[in-house]
Amino acid sequence: MTAHIIDGKAFAASVRARVQQAASDFKKRQGKAAGLTVVLVGNDPASEIYVRLKVSDAREAGIDSRDIKLPATATQAEVLDVVRKLNDDASVHGVLVQFPVPAHIRQDAILDTLSPDKDVDGLTTLSAGRLTSGRAGLVSCTPQGCLMLIKSVRPKLDGLSAVVIGRSQLVGKPMSQLLLQENCTVTIAHSRSRDLAAIARSADILVAAVGRAEMVKGVWVKPGAIVIDVGMNRLDQPGGKPKLFGDVAFDEVKAHASAITPVPGGVGPMTRACLLRNTVLAAFAQAGMSPPAEL
Numbered sequence: 277m278t279a280h281i282i283d284g285k286a287f288a289a290s291v292r293a294r295v296q297q298a299a300s301d302f303k304k305r306q307g308k309a310a311g312l313t314v315v316l317v318g319n320d321p322a323s324e325i326y327v328r329l330k331v332s333d334a335r336e337a338g339i340d341s342r343d344i345k346l347p348a349t350a351t352q353a354e355v356l357d358v359v360r361k362l363n364d365d366a367s368v369h370g371v372l373v374q375f376p377v378p379a380h381i382r383q384d385a386i387l388d389t390l391s392p393d394k395d396v397d398g399l400t401t402l403s404a405g406r407l408t409s410g411r412a413g414l415v416s417c418t419p420q421g422c423l424m425l426i427k428s429v430r431p432k433l434d435g436l437s438a439v440v441i442g443r444s445q446l447v448g449k450p451m452s453q454l455l456l457q458e459n460c461t462v463t464i465a466h467s468r469s470r471d472l473a474a475i476a477r478s479a480d481i482l483v484a485a486v487g488r489a490e491m492v493k494g495v496w497v498k499p500g501a502i503v504i505d506v507g508m509n510r511l512d513q514p515g516g517k518p519k520l521f522g523d524v525a526f527d528e529v530k531a532h533a534s535a536i537t538p539v540p541g542g543v544g545p546m547t548r549a550c551l552l553r554n555t556v557l558a559a560f561a562q563a564g565m566s567p568p569a570e571l
């Protein structure tokens with residue numbers, strides 16, 4: 277068997293096109309664009325690149341986006357003040373503070389201040405609670421993107437066995453909640469799980485969100501499983517540029533799986549697209565309107 281390679285880049289392009297259409301509808305009906313503000317504290321070079329990409333992605337989709345840059349010396353009170361002002365600014369529908377922030381600022385304090393209605397990263401405690409309670413809310417972009425990719429190859433997931441390796445707030449936990457909502461029987465594995473290979477082999481849907489290059493081997497995968505690789509591990513190459521590896525040993529696993537996401541070109545582009553989608557969903561919700569069903 278050779279797995280179908282799920283083209284995350286192409287799927288993300290279709291999500292962006294739908295977001296663009298929805299953003300344009302929103303603007304027509306409301307007379308103003310959906311708005312996203314990204315806050316960057318300090319000048320970490322990787323974070324600067326991520327923020328630039330998020331702002332330009334959003335502009336391309338017709339979202340009114342801007343960044344606010346604060347110096348690394350900004351106090352926690354100053355950062356929280358910016359977040360509060362954005363919470364109160366009706367022209368801003370989505371707010372994202374780029375993490376990590378400098379060590380003297382508590383990430384939790386930012387998340388506890390941010391309005392869950394504008395939490396386009398889906399990271400606040402209220403967003404997590406809404407997801408767990410099955411209430412409407414914004415869902416973390418990476419797991420949302422993974423679910424959309426899974427459903428692109430298998431629209432109905434009722435009764436399937438799903439294993440999520442990783443239990444982070446950002447990926448593993450929301451991923452498992454989303455799969456549970458889809459009526460999967462969900463197992464969450466982590467660094468203390470015993471016999472991970474056997475747990476993984478029980479999965480019809482296997483999501484790896486670990487951060488260990490090529491940890492999931494071919495023999496860990498049940499024949500015909502859908503395998504989603506969230507991992508992004510940049511490893512130095514002798515005499516060359518660092519190379520990006522997933523958490524899944526792609527060449528081995530594709531001989532067992534029915535469908536698999538590549539790295540790069542799988543989950544990564546969906547994470548970016550889902551941030552835009554969340555911003556437009558937040559804008560519709562704040563205006564008291566239903567978003568287009570196809571979004």
Ligand code: NAP
Nearest residue numbers: 418442443444447466467485486487506507508543544547
């Ligand atoms: P994280 O917060 O470091 O969480 C990693 C999880 O993996 C933890 O729950 C940890 O278990 C578990 N783990 C670590 N070693 C393990 C092992 N040997 N066996 C089983 N489980 C193990 O990472 P994250 O933020 O969830 O991200 C995971 C990966 O996805 C990283 O490579 C990250 O770069 C990537 N990522 C990609 C995207 C994207 O858009 N493609 C987005 C976000 C993250 P414990 O809880 O027991 O420590």
